Amino acid sequence: MIEVTDLTKRYGRTPAVSGLTFTVRPGHVTGFLGPNGAGKSTTLRIILGLNIPTSGSATVNGRPFRDRPRGLRHVGALLDAHDVHGGRTARAHLAALARSNRIPPARVAEVLAEAGLTSAADRRVRGFSLGMKQRLGIAAALLGDPPVLLFDEPLNGLDPEGVLWVRGLFRRLAAEGRTVFVSSHLMTEMENTADQLVVVGRGELIAAESLAAFAARSARGGVAVRSPRAAELAPLLADAGASVLSGSSGDGSLLTVTGLDAARVGDLAHRHGIPLHELTARTASLEEAYMERTAGRAEYRAGGAR
Numbered sequence: 001m002i003e004v005t006d007l008t009k010r011y012g013r014t015p016a017v018s019g020l021t022f023t024v025r026p027g028h029v030t031g032f033l034g035p036n037g038a039g040k041s042t043t044l045r046i047i048l049g050l051n052i053p054t055s056g057s058a059t060v061n062g063r064p065f066r067d068r069p070r071g072l073r074h075v076g077a078l079l080d081a082h083d084v085h086g087g088r089t090a091r092a093h094l095a096a097l098a099r100s101n102r103i104p105p106a107r108v109a110e111v112l113a114e115a116g117l118t119s120a121a122d123r124r125v126r127g128f129s130l131g132m133k134q135r136l137g138i139a140a141a142l143l144g145d146p147p148v149l150l151f152d153e154p155l156n157g158l159d160p161e162g163v164l165w166v167r168g169l170f171r172r173l174a175a176e177g178r179t180v181f182v183s184s185h186l187m188t189e190m191e192n193t194a195d196q197l198v199v200v201g202r203g204e205l206i207a208a209e210s211l212a213a214f215a216a217r218s219a220r221g222g223v224a225v226r227s228p229r230a231a232e233l234a235p236l237l238a239d240a241g242a243s244v245l246s247g248s249s250g251d252g253s254l255l256t257v258t259g260l261d262a263a264r265v266g267d268l269a270h271r272h273g274i275p276l277h278e279l280t281a282r283t284a285s286l287e288e289a290y291m292e293r294t295a296g297r298a299e300y301r302a303g304g305a306r
């Protein structure tokens, strides 16, 4: 379990993180999302005790992580795949980490195999591609068999097989009851992998909830209803508490309804003897919900709009 409480970090006068509070629970893959510069890496570094917060706290299983001896057995992390001594082989890099964290040396071969690096184990890391370095970083995070794992953009540079591997790995780690916290800009991938989300913008919390709840709040979701008597149905739906928009069907037969699920829309129409020609529940994609909720919270946006 990771608990972040009223966390603030300023660099000079620039706030990187402002009063963030959220909990990352074991047994889930939790996606950590936010526009560039939103404060994700800063937060991950504070959780790992690599940055000192200006105020507030971050704990891992109840204690600040920097207090923990043999760290890799408590928390595994991949922050920056390039942060490896290029002159070492993959095997030597992992063996050094194992020694300094009192991890049995046999784990090195196990995590190399898990990451698909067995055949590259005795090559110097400076010759590795970005994807191979990511695999090595993930192998290092797994080395101590830790209950809590943090990954900052782990999919960068991975080939499709690597992406599939990571997806399965994260799900398995969560199913084993571990806490898995992953930052990523790849919405489709997060949609496939994460079940919980922490979303930040300009250092502030936007949402901490399940992916389903986050998507359900989107105005892009709702129920599409088509009826030859849509004009009669719309006020009945509004009376029942729904928001109703007329669609762009031209003949006025299409309504988009939010605030009532498809079953209640169908029942209500039936009670009033109004025929329906279509009743479709639509869930917003994570990307749609994310773009909507972070609009105006992105510091950098193509086209110059702020």
Ligand SMILES: Nc1ncnc2c1ncn2[C@@H]1O[C@H](COP(=O)(O)OP(=O)(O)OP(=O)(O)O)[C@@H](O)[C@H]1O
Pocket (backbone or CB within 6 Å): 011, 014, 015, 016, 017, 034, 035, 036, 037, 038, 039, 040, 041, 042, 043
């Ligand atoms: N060492 C530092 N010194 C000064 N400012 C910093 C430092 N590290 C981060 N910042 C600033 O803090 C803010 C948050 O940065 P951070 O790297 O945490 O964002 P992020 O969400 O990880 O972004 P990205 O998605 O681009 O990786 C940014 O405005 C950044 O410029």
